[in-house]
Each structure stands twice: as structure tokens, then as C-alpha cells.
Amino acid sequence: MRLALPDLTLDLRTDRGVFSPGRIDPGTKVLLLGAPPPPRRGHLLDLGCGYGPMALTLAARAPEATVWAVDVNERALELARQNARAAGFADVRVVRPEEVPEDVRFAAIWSNPPVRIGKRALHELLEHWLARLEPDGAAVLVVHKHLGSDSLHRWLAGRGWRVARLSSRLGYRLLEVRPGPPAEDGPGDGGERPAGAGEG
Numbered sequence: 417m418r419l420a421l422p423d424l425t426l427d428l429r430t431d432r433g434v435f436s437p438g439r440i441d442p443g444t445k446v447l448l449l450g451a452p453p454p455p456r457r458g459h460l461l462d463l464g465c466g467y468g469p470m471a472l473t474l475a476a477r478a479p480e481a482t483v484w485a486v487d488v489n490e491r492a493l494e495l496a497r498q499n500a501r502a503a504g505f506a507d508v509r510v511v512r513p514e515e516v517p518e519d520v521r522f523a524a525i526w527s528n529p530p531v532r533i534g535k536r537a538l539h540e541l542l543e544h545w546l547a548r549l550e551p552d553g554a555a556v557l558v559v560h561k562h563l564g565s566d567s568l569h570r571w572l573a574g575r576g577w578r579v580a581r582l583s584s585r586l587g588y589r590l591l592e593v594r595p596g597p598p599a600e601d602g603p604g605d606g607g608e609r610p611a612g613a614g615e616g
């Protein structure tokens with residue numbers, strides 16, 4: 417399938433048995449269109465990469481960075497590797513989660529996280545990887561409001577992360593998560609923008 421964004425076009429192979437094989441997931445598209453530009457250097461992570469649309473967009477937008485793409489689905493990893501090679505991003509590191517060296521810290525994490533694994537598993541997964549952000553790093557997560565985005569926002573803020581809602585489009589909340597205590601002068605649970613900001 418073709419991923420067409422204002423700044424790049426990628427042709428990607430998908431297959432049955434991976435997430436959203438028939439089309440670019442609309443939540444993924446919301447993230448790819450709405451996320452701030454990734455840091456130019458350092459380590460960048462696509463958490464739950466599927467066949468790779470986010471990892472390859474990171475690689476295209478930050479050619480000097482080291483992009484990691486992790487998933488637990490072997491077929492997804494295979495496709496992401498093929499897609500990276502075909503797009504000319506041979507350096508994208510497509511690996512199982514445990515293959516990322518312990519000492520790697522991320523300047524940015526992008527994820528359309530696997531909410532269907534259940535709240536507890538999702539929280540554990542996010543805590544594990546968010547703890548590996550650099551102090552000035554940021555994660556961008558996309559989650560649909562019907563799949564718990566607002567309770568995830570509150571939970572992250574309650575765990576001491578600084579969370580901001582960057583936008584809300586088609587029911588998908590785009591959350592930016594940064595290390596550190598919630599801003600003291602921020603509204604509500606962690607600096608969310610006024611209702612309706614970026615609504616579309």
C-alpha cells in the first residue's frame with residue numbers, strides 16, 4: 417500500500433496477521449500528520465512497529481538519527497525489515513523488544529500502542545519504554561478516545577509524566593509525554609489544551 421504524507425511517499429508491503437494490513441490505520445495517520453518533527457539525532461523508537469509506517473517516517477524525517485522499530489509479531493518484523501530495505505533505509509534497526517541494548521536512551525518515541533493487550537499490560541509496556549526517554553526526550557502516542565485515551569492520559573500524569581494533548585482528530589487523541597513532574601501552573605491533568613484545541 418502507499419503511505420502518502422505531505423513530505424514523503426512510501427510504498428509498503430503488508431500481509432494478513434499484522435495490524436491494519438488493508439490500509440494505513442487512521443490513528444497512525446493522525447500521528448504521522450500531527451507529530452512534531454522528530455529530533456535530528458540520537459535514538460528514536462517506534463514502539464509496536466507493525467509493518468513499519470512510523471519507523472520509516474522517522475527515518476525519512478531524521479536521516480541522521482538511529483531508528484529502532486520493535487514488535488513482538490515476527491511477521492510484522494519481517495515486513496518492516498523488507499519495507500525499510502526497499503525504501504533505502506537499511507539502517508533502521510527492526511528487532512524484538514529484548515534486542516534493544518539496555519543502555520540505549522531515546523530522544524523520541526512514537527507509538528500507536530497495542531491497547532488491546534489490556535490496561536495492565538499496556539501500562540507495564542509504556543512504563544518500561546518511557547523510562548528510557550532521555551531527560552529532554554518526548555514520546556508521542558496516538559490512542560482513540562473509545563480505547564481509553566483519556567484514562568491513559570490521566571494515568572500517565574498521575575505517574576509523574578508531563579502529558580499534553582497535542583490534538584484530537586477523528587476521535588484519536590495525540591498525546592505528548594515527557595519525563596518530569598506535571599507543570600505546576602498547568603490546567604487539569606497535566607497541561608491538556610483547552611477542550612476543542614485541534615479538534616477536527
Ligand SMILES: C[S@@+](CC[C@H](N)C(=O)[O-])C[C@H]1O[C@@H](n2cnc3c(N)ncnc32)[C@H](O)[C@@H]1O
Nearest residue numbers: 435444464465466486487488489513528529530
Ligand atoms: C496498534 S498496532 C500499531 C502497528 C504500527 N505501528 C502501525 O501503525 O500500523 C500495535 C503493535 O504493537 C505490537 N505489540 C504488541 N505487544 C507488544 C509488545 N509487548 N512490545 C512491542 N510491540 C508490541 C503489535 O504486534 C502491533 O503490531
